[in-house]
Amino acid sequence: MDIGKVAKSSGLPPSTLRYYEEKGLIKSVGRQGLRRLFAASVLERLALISLGRAAGFSLDEICLMLGPDGQPRIDRQRLSDKADELDRTIQKMMAMRDGLRHAAICSAPSHMECPKFLRLAGLAGTGAFGPRKKSSPNRADRSVAGAG
Amino acid sequence: MDIGKVAKSSGLPPSTLRYYEEKGLIKSVGRQGLRRLFAASVLERLALISLGRAAGFSLDEICLMLGPDGQPRIDRQRLSDKADELDRTIQKMMAMRDGLRHAAICSAPSHMECPKFLRLAGLAGTGAFGPRKKSSPNRADRSVAGAG
DNA sequence: CCTTGACCTCAAGTTGACTTGAAGTTGTAC
DNA sequence: GTACAACTTCAAGTCAACTTGAGGTCAAGG
Structure with a gap:
């Protein structure tokens, strides 16, 4: 998927997606020329981010909670807290x-x-x-x- | 009470109190020389503002909900919404x-x-x-x- | 070949809620 | 009578989370 497709599917503008990528919240799987390519799974991740935002967490906090590669390698104690x-x-x-x-x-x-x-x-x-x-x-x- | 006393009682720094006054969230009852004087009731009002903030409302929203003179002359429908x-x-x-x-x-x-x-x-x-x-x-x- | 439109980068702007700094005034303590 | 803390104003800075704008790349269509 290119960024436009992700934008359409997620409801988030491309600028936000680029910003999220820059922040390390999501990642693209590669490029086609200049254009970013995303895996479909990025939509799940965006849903989780969206939920976190709605619950009042900052992007940095969400970054920590989600882990760098989508895994929950984060401290269970932290989640509980x-x-x-x-x-x-x-x-x-x-x-x-x-x-x-x-x-x-x-x-x-x-x-x-x-x-x-x-x-x-x-x-x-x-x-x-x-x-x-x-x-x-x-x-x-x-x-x-x-x-x- | 001067601003220092209000600051101490409320836990908010003087800069915030001045900012709130400028925004119309609180008001001083007068001046002694240059210095603002506040009524004790400002503490109740600050408590309410604090509660509103904790609940996620913006200062502008709180301003509307509290009304200019502390009265709830605001639309009941709005409160309900x-x-x-x-x-x-x-x-x-x-x-x-x-x-x-x-x-x-x-x-x-x-x-x-x-x-x-x-x-x-x-x-x-x-x-x-x-x-x-x-x-x-x-x-x-x-x-x-x-x-x- | 040229235009169009979706993408790109990088820098700067926006908003809300304050804070910080410079420069000046006041009240009290020594 | 002067030092000093605590007040004053006003402007500018900060932070998060984006958005906007300038200037550029690239594929498709006429």
Whole structure:
């Protein structure tokens, strides 16, 4: 398959595929003249990458998780840790979702005055708000504390 | 409170607080000389912003959801839509989590050959790619990256 | 032979969310 | 009365994940 075919099949633009190749996320099996040739299996790999992205992983993380040659030669502990991390994020997102759903039907003058909202959003009582961890440039986890 | 106090209480650096103010996410109640003064309630607001970020919303989205004065004068429909969007993301993340957990204990030579992994990861049938819209730099669909 | 269109490379631009740096101001401690 | 930390503004830098643009290659068609 040439890059156009992969692009069509995967829904990703050629520029992205080239970028992914440059990053080492996918590889072409050779060239025909200048043109890259890809194996059909690249589509599976792209699906996995897509899934990883949707789940919030960075390309670098996905690179590590997928392994350089598609094999999972990666530490099982690491995979497990990733799953746990993901799980914590899911908890937060569910809190947010429930908070939003309630906010959509609540008639309190301000959500901050609605105990149900605060509880759903996980802001109740303790003032233990979750750590906000995005990618690398953050030195340390920061949490907004004590607003309760 | 001056910006240093807010920074200390919230865990966010002053630069971020200034940036948030510039964006309209928070506001100061006045100045003492050049220095900003904040009401204590800004901490609640920051907690909410922090939660929104952790759930994967952009600052602009949070701005809309919180409203300019902390009130939820925003469309209930919008809140509900956001909740649904979040829910779809959560589904994907759960798929990923389960896939990872299985990968951590699976002994198949390649995960792509393990039907259980493929099913868990939601790649079972064929063409299980996420709904990618072409053409425009789409934000909504991948703003998921929140707290990885 | 010339055009067209899909491919190529490499460099630079974009967006979001900040951070960093330069240069200036203020309040307090010595 | 001066040193110093903590504040101020404004501009520019950073990072990820791409996209866009300039300039070039190559096969097919008229």
